[in-house]
Amino acid sequence: MKQIFLGILFILPLLSVGQQWNKVPNTFLDQPYVAMIEEMNSMLFISGGFDSINTLEVNHVSSFDGVGWTILNNGLGSSAECSAFFNEKKYFGGGFAWVDGSSANRKLATWDGANWEGFGNQPVALTIKDLQEYNGSLYGVGSFTELFGVQDLNGIFRHDGTNFFEVDGGLLGAPVSVKKLVVYDSLLLVGGYFLQAGNIPVSNIAAWDGIQWSSYAGGVNYIINAMFVDTVNEYLYISGDFTQVGGTLPVNYFARWDGENWLDVGGGGDCLAVDFELYQNQLYAAGCFTEIGGDSITGIARFNGLDWDSLGIAYNPGANIMEVFQEELYVGGSYTQIGDTLAPGLAKWLYPLDSACKEMYAGIGIHPDTIYTGQLPYTFRSGSYGNSSLQWEFSDGYTNVNGHCAYDFNDTPGTYDIMLIAQCGVEADTVYSQVIIVSNASIEEKEPFDLNVYPNPFDGKISIEAEQLVGKEVQVSIYDLQGKRDYQKQLKFSSDTLQLALDLPKGSYQLELISEGKKVVQQIVVE
CATH class of the missing domain: 2.60.40.10 (Immunoglobulins)
Structure with a gap:
């Protein structure tokens, strides 16, 4: 018998006391485009299409202490797209054609707080899309096959602080587009658009353990554009142009991996997210969507564990990068204003922790009785x-x-x-x-029975097909993603197909069938 008692969940009305958008003080970008935001050593670094901030000539990159901006010498030739802190230095990667005014260095550079250092004149066409430290090395991904004098990189390199190395053959399968890196479950996960990692067949996501490649979680059917790890609950969130994950689960641009199963994320959206961030223990997504979770929400949204919420205003699209700094969420992009606030390219969202905590709840993921x-x-x-x-x-x-x-x-x-x-x-x-x-x-061991559920996603009516269950009694249960049981009946398969009429809110659920000591669980989605 499963007994799950959820604590009371208090959800404040949207835009409760203290929630608000603000312009970043002393900040006016001459070009409203921010591509990178990263907090490093108590400073906020940004990079983008701008040449100046207020009257400062910064050349596409600057740092902010919460009060004012700092010129980083002669800056970069164009926007950095990624950054990481490694070996006591700040690394910046992108497609920039010069570093600190010199075209002798391109694409990758370090800033030590006083000076820039580059790594040579790299091929013009390449771009570094993401950087991530893993097991004492810095890894970078992007659109390149040769970099730093090393050939056959195929979209990924490893750097030990001095030298650069290929990573067991890299990522293959034309056309290759490698976009994101995260560390999850002690593995370096790589996401993008590729079909092979080293000599291992994969589907747009692969895992590297420092020695060898492996496929991961059944893959996804198209491009991954964003990956993010919730380190408290140990979830992996992804977004991209995919419509199926794990080979079976239909989704709409968003998915969550809990270490064992892929799950839908609040019904997904009509377009992808390009960045996720955890702020006051809540997940935020920024991207090209105008509808998410079935609601009209443009550009940025907050996930409450079940549904997506708006941030309370009509929002100009164009948010593409987020970072928490000094207890506020900084949002960069190509927008010109938020609501009635003029904020070209950069704004910040304040949501006090005491308000956010009132939306918190405990839940145990699906587990067998x-x-x-x-x-x-x-x-x-x-x-x-x-x-x-x-x-x-x-x-x-x-x-x-x-x-x-x-x-x-x-x-x-x-x-x-x-x-x-x-x-x-x-x-x-x-x-x-x-x-x-x-x-x-x-318990007498029996082979698990095959299950075919359709349509999935569904709206009201669903069919469950299982030839091995004809004439048998079956316990049918449906649980939401917090483990709450929404449906349970003892039913008999009079034919090979059982039809159910279900009145469930939109979202993702676990369908569980138990017969003669054997159980099969399958993800279902109500649209």
Whole structure:
């Protein structure tokens, strides 16, 4: 028996006290385009299409301390597209044709707080799209095959602070477009448009462990443009021009990986996000969408764990990069104003933590009611939202503070209680559940049954096809992504197809069928 009791969720009306857009003080860009924002060493660095900020000639790059802007010598020849802090230096990558006024250096440069340093005159056509530190090296991706005198890079390089290296053959499959890097689950994940990593077939996402390539999570069916890691709940968020993830789940430009399953993200949007950011423990997305989660929201939105929210104003499209700095969310792009506020290319959003925390809730991700000995340990996954910390508690006193928690119950049959506490500021929420451990010796092993669910996504009516279940009693359950059971019935397959009429809100759910000790779970989406 599954028992999940969700704490009360208080959701404030949009634009409650303290929520507001503001112009960045002492800031006027001559060209309203910001492509890169990065907080490094308590300074905010930006780069874009601008030549000046106010009266300062900055040449496409500058730093901000919260009060005023600083000239970084002669700057860059054009916008940087990415940055990273590595070996006590700030690295900038992009398509720029000169560094500090000299065309002897292009595409990649470092700033040490006083001086620029480049890495030579690289090919004009290439662009570095993203940089990421991983296992003591700096990795970069983009549109290149040769760079820094190293050939056959194929979209990715490794840098140890002195030299550059290829990464086991790189990314292949014409045309190749490598866009994003993140570190997740101790792996370096690479996203973009490619079909091979080294000699391994992949589908637009691949994993590098420092030694070899592997495919990842079944891939996606088209380009990935953005990737982001929620380090508290241990989710991977992606967005791009894809319509299917994991080979089976239909989505609309957005998806979330919880370490085990792909999930829909609030119904997705009508266009992709180019950046994600976590601000006050809540997920924000910026991109080209004008509709997201079924609502008319343009350019930037906040995800409350179930649905997407507007930030309360009619918003000019063009947001493409976000960064948290001094407890505010800075948003850069190609817009000219936000609401009635003139803010060419750069603005900031304030949402006080005490207000944000009131939207926090605890949730345990989908897990089986019954686990058999020999299948342990089992990994429980958080379905919480808006929290800054977590604590799992089990019947024997064991605790764990990770988003994903592996536990083996000593491989002993019995009924066990699980508690998850989510914390945000002074707010806390608790969710409880139960799991039954059954001896494998008492269960006759059977092959899992095949399942075909259609249409998926669906609106009201759905068909479940399973030839092996004809004439059998089946428990059919549907859970939302926080583990709340929205439907459960004991039904009989009189033919090979069972039809259900369901009145469920739009969103993603887990369909669970149990028959004769065997269970199959499949993702379904209500549109």
